[in-house]
Amino acid sequence: MHLTTDSTATATATATTTTESPIRSEGKIAFIGGGNMAQALIGGLLAQQFNPADIIVSEPVEALHATLRQLGVQVTTDNQQAITDAAVVILAVKPQVMAEVLMPLREQFKNQLIISIAAGVTISTLSRLLGDYPRIVRAMPNTPALIQTGATGLYATTAVDTADRTLATNILQAAGLVLWVEQEQQLDAVTAVSGSGPAYFFYLMEAMIQAGQDLGLTEAQARALTLQTALGAAKMAVSSPHAPDQLRKNVTSPNGTTQAAIETMDTAHVNVHIQQALQAAATRSAELAIALASK
Numbered sequence: 001m002h003l004t005t006d007s008t009a010t011a012t013a014t015a016t017t018t019t020e021s022p023i024r025s026e027g028k029i030a031f032i033g034g035g036n037m038a039q040a041l042i043g044g045l046l047a048q049q050f051n052p053a054d055i056i057v058s059e060p061v062e063a064l065h066a067t068l069r070q071l072g073v074q075v076t077t078d079n080q081q082a083i084t085d086a087a088v089v090i091l092a093v094k095p096q097v098m099a100e101v102l103m104p105l106r107e108q109f110k111n112q113l114i115i116s117i118a119a120g121v122t123i124s125t126l127s128r129l130l131g132d133y134p135r136i137v138r139a140m141p142n143t144p145a146l147i148q149t150g151a152t153g154l155y156a157t158t159a160v161d162t163a164d165r166t167l168a169t170n171i172l173q174a175a176g177l178v179l180w181v182e183q184e185q186q187l188d189a190v191t192a193v194s195g196s197g198p199a200y201f202f203y204l205m206e207a208m209i210q211a212g213q214d215l216g217l218t219e220a221q222a223r224a225l226t227l228q229t230a231l232g233a234a235k236m237a238v239s240s241p242h243a244p245d246q247l248r249k250n251v252t253s254p255n256g257t258t259q260a261a262i263e264t265m266d267t268a269h270v271n272v273h274i275q276q277a278l279q280a281a282a283t284r285s286a287e288l289a290i291a292l293a294s295k
């Protein structure tokens with residue numbers, strides 16, 4: 001199995017200097033659910049000069065309406081109203097409520113491209129809930145989308161044409177890197193690597209901050225050094241032509257301090273444990289998909 005990248009989608013989204021948005025939708029973009037992820041994606045669209053008047057969000061929680069209105073988008077509590085004039089509908093509700101959200105909307109879906117970001121809800125489940133609806137793209141974003149540094153895996157069946165794929169790419173790319181997979185099952189791997197991935201880096205940061213304190217730094221000092229180091233390492237890895245293993249070797253002098261640390265990790269098989277952890281995440285992702293399919 002291998003992953004494919006869209007040729008236009010390998011770079012992180014950057015703010016464009018023109019006033020015209022690169023995102024071309026023949027109608028409004030509707031969000032069903034206006035929570036964290038929806039707001040992250042809307043932030044990305046607005047950063048790409050997409051007209052907020054062309055975004056409508058259906059969200060039952062009145063407390064979120066003021067935040068959404070501040071973005072300049074139209075807000076409703078009526079899902080049917082949201083999708084009436086929409087060319088694209090982004091399903092941004094929790095997976096557990098997807099069936100109850102979609103069943104009443106079956107008749108409203110005629111010509112819209114649907115993009116679901118709900119973890120574990122398969123295309124066949126979505127299509128079945130909508131009476132064999134074909135124009136569906138499944139996306140697995142991650143939380144750094146909130147700061148337009150997300151990583152999103154996308155999958156669609158052959159029923160989705162190139163124009164729809166490009167539109168989905170452009171919408172999700174507004175929140176960061178986008179990459180297409182060839183098989184839906186690979187979204188379990190995407191979930192394991194990037195969907196859950198930010199938590200692994202936070203976990204490593206936690207451990208490094210604790211170790212720094214154990215070695216005599218204050219919590220504030222250990223945290224500042226750890227976060228800046230994570231940022232610096234990520235920026236180096238992204239900008240360098242070298243793979244991470246080469247970058248690591250470059251900073252590991254024989255018999256030096258880094259070598260002492262890496263040898264300790266190797267002896268403890270930390271790399272094997274990380275691989276097992278991602279395997280567990282992928283397995284759980286597949287289990288959740290099966291459980292949600294039976295609802």
Ligand SMILES: NC(=O)c1ccc[n+]([C@@H]2O[C@H](COP(=O)([O-])OP(=O)(O)OC[C@H]3O[C@@H](n4cnc5c(N)ncnc54)[C@H](OP(=O)(O)O)[C@@H]3O)[C@@H](O)[C@H]2O)c1
Pocket residue numbers: 032033034035036037038058059060061064079092093094095097100101117118119140141142143195
């Ligand atoms: N957060 C992540 O890292 C991440 C990553 C990848 C994918 N996702 C997926 O993104 C989706 C949204 O996640 P999130 O973190 O943004 O969740 P969230 O903050 O809970 O947002 C979902 C929103 O949808 C609302 N909602 C519930 N029922 C609805 C209905 N019938 N019609 C319209 N809106 C309704 C919810 O209201 P209530 O609070 O009243 O239920 C909530 O405000 C999930 O399916 C998740 O699997 C999230």
